[in-house]
Amino acid sequence: MKKASILMILGSLLLLGLFVFPLWNIELGAPQYPEPLGMDIYIDGIQGQNEFDIQNIDGLNHYIGMKTLPKPEEMWEFTVFPLVIGGMAALGVLIGLLGYFKKVSHKWFFGWLILMTVLGVLGMYDFNAWMTDYGTNLDPKAIMKLANPDGTPMSYKPPLLGHKKMLNFDAYSYPRLGAYLMFLGMALTFVAGYLGWKRPERP
Template sequence: MKSKKFSIGSSLLITCSAILFGVSAFFPWWKMGFYAPQYPEGLNIIVYPTKLEGQIDIINGLNHYIGMANFGEKNFPELSYLGYIVIGLVVLTLLTAIIRNKAVLYGLISLITIGGLLGIYDLHHALYKYGTNLDPHAAIKIKPFVPPIIGQNQVANFTTHSLLGLGTYFILAAFVLLLIPLWKERKR
């Protein structure tokens, strides 16, 4: 009869995963850099799970000319509760390491997968909303656009580069650490 419990070694991997989830909250999860001849050093919007940083006021001043809504923490309600979700994820992951039950681990992995997909959808939806709901009375008329989550985009004389932040790489590493026990213990 196969055991539904996983080994202490797997439990330690899951504990490391919980630590990485927690550490991710202190680093940016996503970043968008704006480059133009007048801003060769670039302007940035840096997204943490609980706040926005970067030259947001300058970017908002420039975006006003094309009729784009202002970026700001008040426009992203996710920033008010995402930190609590990270804390909950750390607690659930630690409980999974303590309980050592494969079914619980499958449930945690499923929850993280669904949460990750919802997060990607939410970011895409926000980018879509900002790039397509342009004020028709703006000083500069441009075609609606959707900035990519990862990649490059050209808007007027600005080139934007969107990329994942270090916090997201911690999350991905934590997720991989959760998958290793499933592979390692497949014959147990």
Template structure:
């Protein structure tokens, strides 16, 4: 019983690694010609599609309205986000061993700030893709921007764009809630003693 908070905190920290086994976000494009939808998955370290050619197909559609090509190699976040997550998991491991509630609170706060910054950064990318359009685009619709919603569904010309968190996000939420619960449990045990 005495070690329970520490174990929970440890598991919470390690659950961050789950972000590498599933995408954290998905964006789907639905149109009559694409009844199966074009679905793009955003991982902590890569961007994939439901088929090998999905990204190419999205880029082909996007280029008609002048959107930039989505090229995973040119997105630095896909390189340093994984490092941050690994760092946070390692830090969590150390903090679990230190077994100090204040360190744990700090960890939860840092992780929450990072999470919010991550979503804000994602929003900035979406904004940039949707608004930063080539002046030489073949199809120009006055006043139209092609920014998909952060969460939810929106019509973009003939496409219905849907953007939702995916399973990978559950791991960071688990990490935050788990660590917070460990903090609570540790405080409760101390009072009992």
């Protein structure tokens, strides 16, 4: 159980990487931009991949009526997500310590993992909802009004994961190092729960 508990603690601590490294990245490439435009999404805000990327993306979005990229104080998620991640990391470490001293069983490890998975799914749902609003709720007074072949307004929603063609831009959306550290941490907590289940009494 001690080895399982140490893995539980290490897995939980890996969540703290989200305070340093980006969770997600969206990149826009087009022939007129030799270097793609991109934005790194952190749990507490959005930063440009390069120095002027945010200004350039907002400038492009202005012509088609998209909102400017939100600042940290403009989205409740950028205040709540750090609290959730910090709380889950602290809770995981506490459960790991209690497991080390045989105060709780491996079931608590799995319980933490299930809760973290639910929170992750809700976070992705919220992220996708934000992108949907961002890409479809356009200013009717925009300079450019583009429509699909059937006459419906064109959507500029970036893909949640993968590649999407938007006009002459190729949009790419993929996890970054913070997300991979989180996934690794969750994998370690699963291994911890498995070891605690298979060998609960071993030191």
